[in-house]
Every structure is written in C-alpha cells, then in structure tokens.
Amino acid sequence: MYKKSLLTLSATLLLSVGISLSLSAATLVTNVKGYTLNEQGKLIQFKRLLVDDNGKVVSLDPNKVPAGTTKLDGHDKVLLPGLIDAHGHLLGLGGNLLEVDLRESGTMQEAAQWVAQYAMGHADQEWIKGRGWNQELWSDRSFPNAEVLDDVISNKPVWLTRVDGHAAWVNSKALELAGITNDTPDPAGGQIIRDENGQATGVLIDNAMDLVAEVMPKQSSKLYQAQLKAAGEHLLSVGITAMHDAGIGHHVYDFYLARAAEQNLPVRIYAMLSATDPTLPDMLDTGIIRSSDDFLFIRSVKAYGDGALGSRGAALIKPYSDAPHQHGLLLTQPEDFPKIFQQVLGAGFQLNFHAIGDRANQMVLDEFERTFSSTGGQELRNRVEHAQVIAVEDLSRFAELKVLPSMQPTHATSDKNMAEDRLGKERMEGAYAWKTLIDSGIPLPLGSDFPVELANPFYGLHAAVTRQDRNNQPVAGWYPEQALTIEQAFKGFTLDAAYAAHMEDALGTLTPGKWADFILVDQDIFEVPAQDIWKTKVIQTWVAGEKVFDANTSGE
Missing domain, CATH: 3.20.20.140 (Metal-dependent hydrolases)
Incomplete structure (x- = not known):
C-alpha cells in the first residue's frame, strides 16, 4: 500500500515539475533506512533514493532506474532530510566560533581567566570579544563586573555577550571608550547595571549594549567571509542544510547577495531583514529575492x-x-x-x-x-x-x-x-x-537560536521529546505534559520549518521535485530510547545531491 501510493505521488510530481527518468546521469542511493515526511506531514520510509543530475529528488524506491545511473551504497545507515533550523544567527555563530567561548565557565573569575588566556594568544586583536557567560550557572548567580576583567586586561577593551545575546559584560576600558559614566542615562529599552553607589558595574542590558557597540570596529567583508566559512562547516557537520537567519542589516544583506551570485553560500539561508536597520525601506523596495538554486531567500523582516x-x-x-x-x-x-x-x-x-x-x-x-x-x-x-x-x-x-x-x-x-x-x-x-x-x-x-544555544539539531529534537537536559534531568522531564512526539519534533525541524519560510515547495521533505538535501546518521532517532536522541552523529551531509560533509574525512 505504501509503495503503491508513493509511486503514484512520484508519477504525479514528476509530471508537474517536468522531470523525466530518461534524462542524463542520475544518482541512486541504495541500502538505506530512509525516513521522510510526505506532503501531508505523515512519516514514510524508503530504502532507495533517486536523484537527478540537477540535484533534485526523482523518486523514492523507484521501479526503474535510468541507464548510466551512479549507485552509492548507504551501508544500511539511516537517511533523513537535511534538517532546517528555523531561528539562528549565522554570522553570529561564525563569530562565536572565532572568539573566546565562555559557555562552560563555572564562575566569573574563571570566565575572566579564560578571556585573559585568549587575549595572550590573540595580541593582534584591538578588542577582545567573547560570548556565552551565564550567571545563572555560577554559584552566586550574580551579574559579573568590570573590576574582575580589569584585573586581567586593562589596556584594551573587552566585550563579552551573555549566552542569550541580550546583555554584555565589559571592562572599564570599554566603558571609557563609550563615554559611559555614572551620569549616563539608561537608553529606552536598555539598562546600565549600577551598584549601590550608582556606578556602572560593566553589565549592559539590551539597548544599552549599543552604547559600546557603536565604538567597536565595524565588520568587514573579510571577517564576514571567515565567519560564514566557520559557521557553514559547523552546521553541515551537525546535519543542518538550511537555516533562518534572524535579523540581518544592509551590510550582511549586500554580503549575502554577493555570495549568492557567486554560488558561494555553504547552507541555504532564509534571511530576515532587521527592522532596526535605517535602510529597511530601501531593502523592502528592492522586493523579494529568491536565488534560482534556493540558497538565498529574502522575504521577511525581524522586529524586536x-x-x-x-x-x-x-x-x-x-x-x-x-x-x-x-x-x-x-x-x-x-x-x-x-x-x-x-x-x-x-x-x-x-x-x-x-x-x-x-x-x-x-x-x-x-x-x-x-x-x-x-x-x-x-x-x-x-x-x-x-x-x-x-x-x-x-x-x-x-x-x-x-x-x-x-x-x-x-x-x-x-x-x-x-x-x-x-x-x-x-x-x-x-x-x-x-x-x-x-x-x-x-x-x-x-530551531535553536544558535549561538545562544548549541546548533546541533539533535539536541533540540531530544529536548522537545524528553523535556530533559543531556544529563537526563529532571528524571520525569520538566513540565513533561508539554513534550512532543519524535514525529512532531522532526516535523518542526523539517516540513514546518520549510513552511515557515515559504519554501515547502523545495525543502523540508524528500518527495519528488524537491532538492536532494539529506544526511546519513549513525542511529535511528525513531527507534532509539528518547534519552539517546541527542547522541546522534552525522556521517555525511548532502546538499542538492552533492556531498558537502563526511565525518570520515573531515577530521572531526
């Protein structure tokens, strides 16, 4: 029944998109335990995937395979559609990968020591930047202060964003460069944290961060490219083939357009224009942008x-x-x-x-x-x-x-x-x-909101199903009545994410006519104990029918 209905669906879609099985070289991925959703969101299985030479799915479990088809043995691995993160910050992730990471710091003092160690190895950097501190994980759960940073770095400014990106911890040099004094008023939508004597402590909340950000060196195309490369390699290694970039300004807009024109984007990007960018009216007037290869789609705005x-x-x-x-x-x-x-x-x-x-x-x-x-x-x-x-x-x-x-x-x-x-x-x-x-x-x-959270989508699937952290805590799950089934969570990272980007015509499932974005993983997320979903490792990642990551050759 399944094969008959699937073949009927395949034949219908083949006619609608004009793909012919008699066209030139195709690729057949065989011997896999494949899962995808159909267009109605129902989970279906398959053993073989036929991809045309344009990088699109021809059919699942085909009855006929064109002459000259390249065959690839999946070695009985699990094959899934490429996963889509519906909310992340691509260049922010790249920047985080290129800066000091404070996510695992246990105290304010330890975080400051990590910053000092990083600064010693990056003496050429004008500003020392990092991300990931979270006072809620420190023993005293108190906000940090500039004084601790001053003890280790006083000659150059330090900028460290909180794990959620909504607060910054800076040293006195950064406060000085920004002109922040005890008399500086809180900006609308922001707060300068002060001590009992009214002195700025070095923590800036939300819009107050802009006071320092305005005096920091501006981003450059060269830095964007380094961030894009680092982020792209990481996302592909964890099985993410598409992401929704939640808030880009006109500089990144121009950068993405240039990279898209060169066909030099590592993952598919559904970009949201930042509502706070002064050139938003101009970008809106330019209209909706969708590249022919679906690596860049701009038709949304992120507001705050x-x-x-x-x-x-x-x-x-x-x-x-x-x-x-x-x-x-x-x-x-x-x-x-x-x-x-x-x-x-x-x-x-x-x-x-x-x-x-x-x-x-x-x-x-x-x-x-x-x-x-x-x-x-x-x-x-x-x-x-x-x-x-x-x-x-x-x-x-x-x-x-x-x-x-x-x-x-x-x-x-x-x-x-x-x-x-x-x-x-x-x-x-x-x-x-x-x-x-x-x-x-x-x-x-x-999605994950990376780099606020780690980008690995299997961590998100695990959390959605168990309502537990990766130490299986709490034992019964945190408010477990709100947990999802693995099928619902999988849909959230595939078809629902594609739908939320107006891209379900091209992404989100491995049904005929869509891009052959898929991953091979080392375990069956639909059969393993829910507590082990997060342990899933990506073996290979393919985008548009081309292998773009291989764990056996990446060195990871």
Missing part, C-alpha cells in the same frame, strides 16, 4: 519586542516573581508598533516579531490582529520568534490568527533552573507550551 528572561529583559504583564520592581524591557516602544506592522506587511513581506515575555507576546498578537483588519497580510505566515512565555488566554490566538510560533526546544532545558523563579508557578502554564500550541492546529517551526 523585548529582551530575554535570563537577564530579566523579557516584558511581563505582572512583575518578575524574583524581582517585584521589574517588568522587563520593550525594545520597540508601543507607539512604534503600527508603523512597523503596516510597513512590512504592506510591502508583502512576512513579519517575524521577537517576543519572549507574556506582555510582549500579547502586544504582538494584538497588533497583528489590528493590522490584518486594516492592512491585510494574514496569508504571509507571520511569526512570533520564541513565543516563550504566553498568557494562557493568548495561547489559542496563534492558530486563530494564523501566526506561527517559532520556538527553540533547548531554551526550555537551559532555562529550567531559573524560569520558575522568574515567573512563579502560575505563569508556567503558558511557558514553553509546545504541545498546547501544536494541538491548537498551528504549525510549529523549531
């Missing part, structure tokens, strides 16, 4: 609602449970919402709004509802990026408004040690509510 939960920047309706005087920060002020919504939707671009706290989510949903009535644009598959903490009464509105919640499973397992402290027990009912949202009938695109 609030900050992150860990730094208490997420905008909440009621105060933080562990900081009763704080409600979080709005990075875009309420009076500016209508202009952004009307500008983006009016241009025919999808709007993807960052919202983590329940206030930010509610404001974004309210504005979508108003704009759909006045301007239209509901069919654009607009999104809320993160949709992390939602008022219970707002959960059903995503499906009602056809606004996609773009979520990151490992955020839940990373936040589990502090989220309930920040929110209290009652608000947790609408937090990280994947199952409630998917049951409401809305597609659920999934």
Whole structure:
C-alpha cells in the first residue's frame, strides 16, 4: 500500500515539475533506512533514493532506474532530510566560533581567566570579544563586573555577550571608550547595571549594549567571509542544510547577495531583514529575492519586542516573581508598533516579531490582529520568534490568527533552573507550551537560536521529546505534559520549518521535485530510547545531491 501510493505521488510530481527518468546521469542511493515526511506531514520510509543530475529528488524506491545511473551504497545507515533550523544567527555563530567561548565557565573569575588566556594568544586583536557567560550557572548567580576583567586586561577593551545575546559584560576600558559614566542615562529599552553607589558595574542590558557597540570596529567583508566559512562547516557537520537567519542589516544583506551570485553560500539561508536597520525601506523596495538554486531567500523582516528572561529583559504583564520592581524591557516602544506592522506587511513581506515575555507576546498578537483588519497580510505566515512565555488566554490566538510560533526546544532545558523563579508557578502554564500550541492546529517551526544555544539539531529534537537536559534531568522531564512526539519534533525541524519560510515547495521533505538535501546518521532517532536522541552523529551531509560533509574525512 505504501509503495503503491508513493509511486503514484512520484508519477504525479514528476509530471508537474517536468522531470523525466530518461534524462542524463542520475544518482541512486541504495541500502538505506530512509525516513521522510510526505506532503501531508505523515512519516514514510524508503530504502532507495533517486536523484537527478540537477540535484533534485526523482523518486523514492523507484521501479526503474535510468541507464548510466551512479549507485552509492548507504551501508544500511539511516537517511533523513537535511534538517532546517528555523531561528539562528549565522554570522553570529561564525563569530562565536572565532572568539573566546565562555559557555562552560563555572564562575566569573574563571570566565575572566579564560578571556585573559585568549587575549595572550590573540595580541593582534584591538578588542577582545567573547560570548556565552551565564550567571545563572555560577554559584552566586550574580551579574559579573568590570573590576574582575580589569584585573586581567586593562589596556584594551573587552566585550563579552551573555549566552542569550541580550546583555554584555565589559571592562572599564570599554566603558571609557563609550563615554559611559555614572551620569549616563539608561537608553529606552536598555539598562546600565549600577551598584549601590550608582556606578556602572560593566553589565549592559539590551539597548544599552549599543552604547559600546557603536565604538567597536565595524565588520568587514573579510571577517564576514571567515565567519560564514566557520559557521557553514559547523552546521553541515551537525546535519543542518538550511537555516533562518534572524535579523540581518544592509551590510550582511549586500554580503549575502554577493555570495549568492557567486554560488558561494555553504547552507541555504532564509534571511530576515532587521527592522532596526535605517535602510529597511530601501531593502523592502528592492522586493523579494529568491536565488534560482534556493540558497538565498529574502522575504521577511525581524522586529524586536523585548529582551530575554535570563537577564530579566523579557516584558511581563505582572512583575518578575524574583524581582517585584521589574517588568522587563520593550525594545520597540508601543507607539512604534503600527508603523512597523503596516510597513512590512504592506510591502508583502512576512513579519517575524521577537517576543519572549507574556506582555510582549500579547502586544504582538494584538497588533497583528489590528493590522490584518486594516492592512491585510494574514496569508504571509507571520511569526512570533520564541513565543516563550504566553498568557494562557493568548495561547489559542496563534492558530486563530494564523501566526506561527517559532520556538527553540533547548531554551526550555537551559532555562529550567531559573524560569520558575522568574515567573512563579502560575505563569508556567503558558511557558514553553509546545504541545498546547501544536494541538491548537498551528504549525510549529523549531530551531535553536544558535549561538545562544548549541546548533546541533539533535539536541533540540531530544529536548522537545524528553523535556530533559543531556544529563537526563529532571528524571520525569520538566513540565513533561508539554513534550512532543519524535514525529512532531522532526516535523518542526523539517516540513514546518520549510513552511515557515515559504519554501515547502523545495525543502523540508524528500518527495519528488524537491532538492536532494539529506544526511546519513549513525542511529535511528525513531527507534532509539528518547534519552539517546541527542547522541546522534552525522556521517555525511548532502546538499542538492552533492556531498558537502563526511565525518570520515573531515577530521572531526
């Protein structure tokens, strides 16, 4: 029954896309345990995959194979579609790979020592940069300070972003270069953390980060290329063949266009224009851009609602449970919402709004509802990026408004040690509510938010299914009623992610007519114990029918 229906589907799609089995050289991947979703989102299996010389899928388990077809033995490995990360920061990942990584630091002092060691080995760098610190994992759970950095590096500025990217830890030299003094006011949507004497401590929240960022050296095409190379190699090694780049300015826009023209992009990029870029109107006027090889697609805008939960920047309706005087920060002020919504939707671009706290989510949903009535644009598959903490009464509105919640499973397992402290027990009912949202009938695109989280998509699949970290904690799962099935999570990293990028016509499944983006892995994620999903290793990665990563020859 399965083979008959699949062959019927294959024949129909072959006619629709004009592919003929009699065309020249094709490739047949044999002897695999293949999985893909069909167009209806149902999981199907196959043993052979036929790819044409253009890098597109011809059929699964074909009855006939054209003469001259190259045959590749999959050696009984598991074959999956290339995975899609629906929310990441490509050059940010590359930058992180080229800077000091503080993710595993256990104390503020240890982090400072790592920075000092890095600086000794990179004496040519004008600024010492890094990322990944998280005070919630340190014993005292207190924000760091400039003084500790000054003790190890005082002659050049230091810039270290928090793991969520919504706070920066700098030394006194950086504060001095930025002109930040005790009298410097907090900018709208930002906060300069100060001690009991009113002195800046060296931690800047959200928009306050811009005060230092403005005096840092500007990015160059050469640096972008190094970041792109590092990020691309890493993503392909973990099975990601496409990603949604959540917020690019005009410099990166121009860089991507140039690389796309040269056919020199390592992974497929669905790029979101940054709503804060002053040239946004010009980029919107240029219109939708989609390269013929589907390596670059630009038809969306990323806007910014609030900050992150860990730094208490997420905008909440009621105060933080562990900081009763704080409600979080709005990075875009309420009076500016209508202009952004009307500008983006009016241009025919999808709007993807960052919202983590329940206030930010509610404001974004309210504005979508108003704009759909006045301007239209509901069919654009607009999104809320993160949709992390939602008022219970707002959960059903995503499906009602056809606004996609773009979520990151490992955020839940990373936040589990502090989220309930920040929110209290009652608000947790609408937090990280994947199952409630998917049951409401809305597609659920999934990603990682790399480099905030590690990019490995199998970590995300594991977190989505188990609601546990990679130490299998907590034993019963963290709010396990919101866990997904492995099929639902797999759909989030494939078909739903493609749908959220208007690319389900070309990506997300290995059905005929789509690009042959696929990976070979060392275990069956649909059969192994759920706690072991994260251990999956990628053996090979193929994009458009070409091998772009091989674990046996990469040295990794």
